Amino acid sequence: MATKTQEVEQKGGQSRHRSLGLSDEQALRIYEVMRLARAIDERMWLINRQGRAPFVISCQGQEGAQVGVAAALKPGYDWVAPYYRDAGVVLWFGMTARDQMLSFFARREDPNSGGRQMPGHFGSRRLHIITTGSPVGAQLPHAAGIALAFKQRKEDGVAAVFFGEGSSSQGDAHEAMNFAGIHKLGVIFVCENNGYAISVPQSQQVAVQNLADRAAGYGFPGMVVDGNDVLACYEVAKQAVERARRGDGPMLIEAKTYRLTAHSSDDDDRRYRQAEEVALWRQKDPIQRYAKYLRESGSLTDAAEQEITERISQQVDEATEYAEEAPDPTPDDLARFVYKQEPRF
Amino acid sequence: MATRTVIEAIREAMDEEMARDPSVFLIGEDVGQRGGVFLASDGLFKKYGEYRVIDSPLAESLIVGVAIGAAVNGMRPIVEIQFADFIAPAFNQIVEEAARFCYRSAGDFNLPIVIRTPYGGGVHGALYHSQSIEATYGHIPGLKVVAPSNPADAKGLLKAAIRDPDPVLYLEHKRSYRLIRGEVPGNDGVVPIGKAEVKREGTHLSLIAYGLMLHYCLEVAEKLATEGVSAEVLDLRTIKPMDEAAVIATTKKTGKVLVVHEDNRFAGIAAEVMAVIMENAFDSLDAPVMRLTGPDVPAMPFNHVLEEAFLPNPERILAKAKELAAY
Numbered sequence: 248m249a250t251k252t253q254e255v256e257q258k259g260g261q262s263r264h265r266s267l268g269l270s271d272e273q274a275l276r277i278y279e280v281m282r283l284a285r286a287i288d289e290r291m292w293l294i295n296r297q298g299r300a301p302f303v304i305s306c307q308g309q310e311g312a313q314v315g316v317a318a319a320l321k322p323g324y325d326w327v328a329p330y331y332r333d334a335g336v337v338l339w340f341g342m343t344a345r346d347q348m349l350s351f352f353a354r355r356e357d358p359n360s361g362g363r364q365m366p367g368h369f370g371s372r373r374l375h376i377i378t379t380g381s382p383v384g385a386q387l388p389h390a391a392g393i394a395l396a397f398k399q400r401k402e403d404g405v406a407a408v409f410f411g412e413g414s415s416s417q418g419d420a421h422e423a424m425n426f427a428g429i430h431k432l433g434v435i436f437v438c439e440n441n442g443y444a445i446s447v448p449q450s451q452q453v454a455v456q457n458l459a460d461r462a463a464g465y466g467f468p469g470m471v472v473d474g475n476d477v478l479a480c481y482e483v484a485k486q487a488v489e490r491a492r493r494g495d496g497p498m499l500i501e502a503k504t505y506r507l508t509a510h511s512s513d514d515d516d517r518r519y520r521q522a523e524e525v526a527l528w529r530q531k532d533p534i535q536r537y538a539k540y541l542r543e544s545g546s547l548t549d550a551a552e553q554e555i556t557e558r559i560s561q562q563v564d565e566a567t568e569y570a571e572e573a574p575d576p577t578p579d580d581l582a583r584f585v586y587k588q589e590p591r592f
Numbered sequence: 593m594a595t596r597t598v599i600e601a602i603r604e605a606m607d608e609e610m611a612r613d614p615s616v617f618l619i620g621e622d623v624g625q626r627g628g629v630f631l632a633s634d635g636l637f638k639k640y641g642e643y644r645v646i647d648s649p650l651a652e653s654l655i656v657g658v659a660i661g662a663a664v665n666g667m668r669p670i671v672e673i674q675f676a677d678f679i680a681p682a683f684n685q686i687v688e689e690a691a692r693f694c695y696r697s698a699g700d701f702n703l704p705i706v707i708r709t710p711y712g713g714g715v716h717g718a719l720y721h722s723q724s725i726e727a728t729y730g731h732i733p734g735l736k737v738v739a740p741s742n743p744a745d746a747k748g749l750l751k752a753a754i755r756d757p758d759p760v761l762y763l764e765h766k767r768s769y770r771l772i773r774g775e776v777p778g779n780d781g782v783v784p785i786g787k788a789e790v791k792r793e794g795t796h797l798s799l800i801a802y803g804l805m806l807h808y809c810l811e812v813a814e815k816l817a818t819e820g821v822s823a824e825v826l827d828l829r830t831i832k833p834m835d836e837a838a839v840i841a842t843t844k845k846t847g848k849v850l851v852v853h854e855d856n857r858f859a860g861i862a863a864e865v866m867a868v869i870m871e872n873a874f875d876s877l878d879a880p881v882m883r884l885t886g887p888d889v890p891a892m893p894f895n896h897v898l899e900e901a902f903l904p905n906p907e908r909i910l911a912k913a914k915e916l917a918a919y
């Protein structure tokens with residue numbers, strides 16, 4: 248078994264997406280979901296800074312890794328266990344701008360949690376997005392369990408789990424990878440390595456350069472990929488998904504990326520990051536980079552770009568308006584859903 | 593009806609539920625080839641195979657976490673935590689994850705998971721093979737906690753727990769495993785979660801307990817009877833949600849209540865029972881509600897003198913009950 252960490256080379260050329268089996272339409276859809284994730288996030292910051300909503304946690308800068316991997320999965324069949332930054336993942340799996348805004352304003356109709364959780368705590372049984380809590384790392388064993396159930400039923404479904412490099416230090420990460428390795432479960436471990444866990448840099452988090460190296464210790468391959476190159480992420484994820492469906496077991500994908508905002512609306516990243524570093528990564532923005540590629544490959548015309556922009560701003564406007572007006576939960580909602588089945592006598 | 597020990601009843605319940613429903617499976621340390629350290633799953637690995645009786649790695653958080661994921665994806669896992677004393681590594685998965693899944697998703701997700709674990713002392717298990725954990729986990733909304741005392745309840749409550757749509761912590765008193773025998777009904781003797789049972793009718797005072805202590809209380813009631821004191825004995829059976837109606841009813845009937853458990857005293861189950869009585873049956877009381885519990889020391893020591901000093905026994909329960917009767 249290959250446990251060597253591999254670097255995925257960025258292949259040049261005008262039709263990378265086509266050589267990966269993506270039609271122009273699919274390539275544009277990936278672009279649109281990345282942009283939608285970004286646009287929703289930007290709107291949330293605006294509203295937060297105006298004092299109209301208390302909290303934002305961002306996907307900005309990581310949309311390439313998120314949508315690139317998600318696009319290799321089968322929504323509604325495969326499962327995802329996202330973490331709080333993964334707006335790109337859940338939008339790809341069928342969440343809408345309105346869903347996100349309902350969460351953001353913590354409204355009763357919020358499909359993730361009925362306004363109970365902070366924004367970014369995704370979950371939908373219908374969309375095969377497992378509900379997420381705040382303690383980081385807990386979702387990795389869940390993904391292993393989802394994949395175990397697929398294996399028990401002899402189905403070829405895949406569970407993709409997403410987490411930060413900081414969260415990879417949790418014991419649950421080790422326990423889940425170990426178990427998935429033992430049983431060759433169809434789990435895709437996706438580490439979105441953005442270099443920081445709040446303020447703690449990678450050098451204080453792990454002693455290795457590449458988190459993907461850890462996969463060797465669990466008996467499956469690890470791959471490092473440029474997380475700001477959406478097609479590279481798609482390519483690696485596609486390989487991982489094919490392996491997993493064949494029953495060859497898990498893969499650890501380390502997508503090297505960067506968050507372009509502070510950790511959350513309650514953080515001031517100037518206390519631990521240099522402005523120059525952030526500026527440098529802004530130039531590597533995965534959305535701009537992908538747009539450039541799509542234009543150069545002739546897949547994205549000015550007219551198409553214009554249409555996408557309009558569609559997105561319309562969705563975000565509509566979602567914001569709807570969610571801000573939507574009713575709050577009532578005090579009676581507080582005691583609901585503690586159990587699926589309350590014992591009564 | 594057949595006669596079974598507690599451990600046999602547990603095994604039979606798992607076997608019947610696994611035969612009935614292919615989504616039921618067992619995962620835990622040593623549960624496969626060996627059949628569990630107490631042999632609760634003896635024979636099931638052979639019968640159902642390695643993907644329905646899974647020997648997990650030695651990692652409790654993983655075991656519960658995997659069960660959560662499998663439950664989300666259509667399975668009904670039974671988790672065995674080898675000893676209650678080793679459940680702490682899974683605390684986050686049980687309390688922050690499993691117990692909150694339904695609430696945090698506003699009812700979108702629910703987890704049909706049973707976490708079985710041997711608890712309790714009196715077997716020279718020392719600090720780390722004797723602990724009681726019911727108060728700790730009983731405090732957590734979103735969990736159901738049961739503690740059967742006899743084979744019929746062990747079987748019936750385990751079946752109920754397996755069929756329940758919510759996470760259930762199923763506590764097995766390890767001293768009772770082979771000590772307690774009793775009749776067990778055939779296939780569908782499901783015992784509802786949340787229902788206490790009067791094990792002995794009485795009029796002068798009530799003894800409320802569960803698990804091993806329930807048997808000590810029955811012994812004490814027998815002795816009291818020879819001295820002309822009529823004791824009612826209530827088996828809580830389910831810790832959470834507690835059968836408050838049954839607690840109130842026995843209090844109103846006798847006016848005197850002694851609660852017994854081996855778990856630590858502070859904020860223990862007895863404290864909750866006493867609060868329920870104060871809130872709902874104060875006017876019926878003829879004496880202060882009393883409790884006899886394990887002391888507030890970390891756990892049961894190995895040395896037999898210290899172990900006996902920790903664990904309530906029939907003599908001490910009898911003395912306390914006499915104090916209550918004489919009040």
Ligand SMILES: Cc1ncc(C[n+]2csc(CCOP(=O)(O)OP(=O)(O)O)c2C)c(N)n1
Pocket residue numbers: 332381382383410411412413414415439441443444445510
């Ligand atoms: C168990 C736990 N400890 C601490 C926290 C507080 N916390 C939230 S996010 C975070 C940093 C996570 O960093 P990383 O995993 O790298 O993800 P990133 O935010 O960088 O995407 C911390 C410490 C938490 N949510 N859970």
Ligand SMILES: [Mg+2]
Pocket residue numbers: 411412413439440441442443444445
């Ligand atoms: Mg990070």
